[in-house]
Amino acid sequence: MITGWENFFEAEVGASAALAGLIFVGVSINITRIISIPRLPARAIQALAILLAILVVSLLLLVPGQSISVVGLEILIIGFVVWGANFRIDIRNYKLTGKQYRKSYIWNVLLDQLATILYIVSGIATIFFGAVGIYLLVPATILSFLKAMIDAWVLLVEINR
Numbered sequence: 001m002i003t004g005w006e007n008f009f010e011a012e013v014g015a016s017a018a019l020a021g022l023i024f025v026g027v028s029i030n031i032t033r034i035i036s037i038p039r040l041p042a043r044a045i046q047a048l049a050i051l052l053a054i055l056v057v058s059l060l061l062l063v064p065g066q067s068i069s070v071v072g073l074e075i076l077i078i079g080f081v082v083w084g085a086n087f088r089i090d091i092r093n094y095k096l097t098g099k100q101y102r103k104s105y106i107w108n109v110l111l112d113q114l115a116t117i118l119y120i121v122s123g124i125a126t127i128f129f130g131a132v133g134i135y136l137l138v139p140a141t142i143l144s145f146l147k148a149m150i151d152a153w154v155l156l157v158e159i160n161r
Contacts, residue, residue, distance in 0.1 A: 002061055002071065002134055012058035012141055019148050020051040026155035033159050039093040040159065046086050046112060047151035050144045053082040053119060057137065068130050075137070076123025083116035108150070115143035 002009075027034060027044050034040045060066075060074045090109045097105045118140035125133030 002068075002131060005061065005134060008138075009058040009061050012054050013062070015145065016051045016054035016058065019145065019152065020048055020055070022152050023047045023051070023148070023155065026152055030155060030159050034155065037159070039096045040155070042089045042093055043151055044155055046089050047148045047155070049082050049085055050112070050115060051148050053078055053116070054141050054144050057119065061134075069127055072123050072126030072128075072133060074123075075119055075126060075133075079116060079119030079121075079123050083113070083120060086112050086116050108147075111143060111147050111150070115140060115147050118143065 023044060034044060057075055057078050060078075061071060066074075090112055094102065094105060094109060118136055122133050122136035122140055125136055127133070
């Protein structure tokens with residue numbers, strides 16, 4: 001456990017789990033409509049993946065007695081997995097997006113990529129520079145929550161417009 005960060009990671013666990021539940025509700029309420037739009041099922045998976053990254057990183061960082069290099073490696077691995085999955089989905093969804101909407105969709109891709117890349121950078125910084133790398137998880141989780149909330153809004157509200 002990283003001393004002094006316990007409350008932060010406990011809050012992250014609760015918030016990410018609650019928002020993941022909201023995504024599941026949104027998907028279950030609008031499942032027919034979501035399935036009818038080719039890029040929306042993948043967008044729901046992205047939202048869940050980014051929330052799962054917050055959840056798993058936070059849970060792992062609450063485990064006591066880990067060395068800082070192990071913590072950095074855990075963050076790095078989770079960051080790479082989530083970034084890789086989301087990168088593939090972003091490319092696929094970009095191709096499925098109509099040309100007239102691609103410019104606005106780029107903002108979604110940039111937010112998603114920035115949030116997930118910050119986990120990778122945090123993991124690398126933690127491995128090489130110590131606990132100071134953990135501070136990069138703050139913007140990573142803020143951007144991750146922002147991205148997940150935007151996706152939740154699309155899955156719950158925008159889809160019905």
